[in-house]
Amino acid sequence: MKKYLDKFKSFFEDSFDTDSLNKLARSHQFVQRKSVLDGKRFLELLLFSERDTKLQSLEDIALDFSQYYGTHISKQAIQERFNDSAVHFLSSVLQQQLGHKATAILNAENAYRFDKILIKDSTRFKLPQKFSEDFKGHGGFGVDSQISIQFEYDLIAGGVADLNITPANRNDQKDSKETLDRIEPNCLYIRDLAYVSQEYIDRIGQNHSYYVNRLNTRWTVLDTDKKPLDYSKIQEKLDKKGFRWIEIDVLIEKGKKLLPSRLILEQVSEKTYRERITKAERAARSKGYSLSDDYRAKTRLNMIITNIPKEWANSEQVRKAYSLRWQIELIFKTWKSQMKLNRVKPVKIQRFKCQLIAKMIWIMINRRFLSAIEYLSEKGEKPIKLSEWKFFKTVMRLSNEIRKAVFYSENLETWLQNLFETAKKKCRAETKKGKNNHLEILNIFLA
Incomplete structure (x- = not known):
């Protein structure tokens, strides 16, 4: 020591x-x-x-x-x-x-499969009105000045990859687009859906790196026969087989390019589904349209995509990896x-x-x-x-x-x-019974 x-x-x-x-x-x-x-x-x-x-x-x-x-x-x-x-x-x-490369003394003996596990998100809060010229809000009633702090850190060694203080009207999607050139090889990126685009996951693949994140339900997703996924049939299969989750190899459309990915679909509880569908129906009524059966089927599912090879991690391990994102909250x-x-x-x-x-x-x-x-x-x-x-x-x-x-x-x-x-x-963290803390997930899943 x-x-x-x-x-x-x-x-x-x-x-x-x-x-x-x-x-x-x-x-x-x-x-x-x-x-x-x-x-x-x-x-x-x-x-x-x-x-x-x-x-x-x-x-x-x-x-x-x-x-x-x-x-x-x-x-x-x-x-x-x-x-x-x-x-x-x-x-x-x-x-x-x-x-400063102080964390290099920790990374030097890193025995994990990935060089870094980078988790990114942002936090926002309201500011006094007099700051609105320097820190504009992202809109909404009564919000004239607001600040955003973008933060990305390495879960393995604790090093900080990005810390940026900006007006709140520079949203997460814009931040993701402007920082694509910072994607490093052999790293695992775990981010909130707001940062995720087809260009983002494509760049990660090009740089020989890896991602775990939720699927944007607006994207066009095809099966390996290049046919659109039928989420209603997937839901029926989960119900019939009594499965809690299922994994499918898919292709994600990016213009004329198809990005191969693993899609892991997990059924949510009835309570979570009712909360989601009630919110969606309220929004649909206010805008004068109705929800499709396909959308309703998607609402019953948590959907995670990744390009981590199957031999490195099974479906359950990928789901645990995504749970690491909550550390930043x-x-x-x-x-x-x-x-x-x-x-x-x-x-x-x-x-x-x-x-x-x-x-x-x-x-x-x-x-x-x-x-x-x-x-x-x-x-x-x-x-x-x-x-x-x-x-x-x-x-x-x-x-x-x-x-x-x-x-x-x-x-x-x-x-x-x-x-x-x-x-x-x-200062030890309390671990809930039956739950893994992030160190256990790293040692069991990523080593």
Whole structure:
């Protein structure tokens, strides 16, 4: 374990070196002369200030600075430092965090079938009306300003593949189209349906990679004889045979091109079906049309497509792989409940951006801790799965200790070891009876 702790110690020392941070700040004209609030102190101040920025005032920030550094600074001086240069400086620090190869020390010993398992989704929340020029909403009554955070991470080693803060009117489909060139070979991509297009799955195949996602019911899907699927007959077969799910080899139309795929169809509960059909009927009535038998048959099914070879994973294992996508929902829930991302008040736009970026830097730092602890625990006899929510709650309580360890290298190695032991004891995820956690799915299905 010591060699990994030493590497993480070196990573944090390099990332938050005073001279490096101030040099970066000067490159963005954030620090033009000697100032009590240099680049490092500005970053540190935002990282460790009050999490709920809706309750935080400029006076609170000034008081925190004076108490920690023993130097007075006025709230007006702090207000002036929230400018475009500060936003660019913090954005560069965040990009350095995202681009750092610290997770390579984990990936180096990866024995899984895939180099990475990349899960992507977005979270949105409403902003004050005064931010509408910078962050437009995606429409709808009463929603004028809204933000979207696109997030993609590697489930194996915890590395972040994409983190992008955009207006909410840049939807997931547009993000998918604009990031096709980032698809890497020998990776497994698991995404929400909103990101999935025929072009997306085609590009994955071209790049010798793999996908698991839901089927878009609007697509034309053919059987191996190039005839359209009859979902009503499939439903009848499931009922007659008493099967819970069935797998079919299919061809997905993309213009004149046919994309081979495995289609796994699973019957939903009667309750889920009634909820779906009631919603669909209501929408149909409002638009003046009726639902077809084919659509009704589709509504009774969960449909998952994949290009993972059958010899690598059977139908049940593919279904479990898709369930890994829900890990990212837990992450977003933690961001909002622990980091208070969606608690925003109408302040200067640069101040809002700085505080949000600082929170994302804090999240990236602590996700590295979490990933390292999970990885290192796998070297023992009993691999553990940490609860993201419990872990962030713990590190929030240890904020001052993290501040000293990361920014001032005070007993950093000892602190990392203590955090490792504390997390193992206090932050374990609870596994429901009969359910596999994501580490078990990785070890059983993907190895």
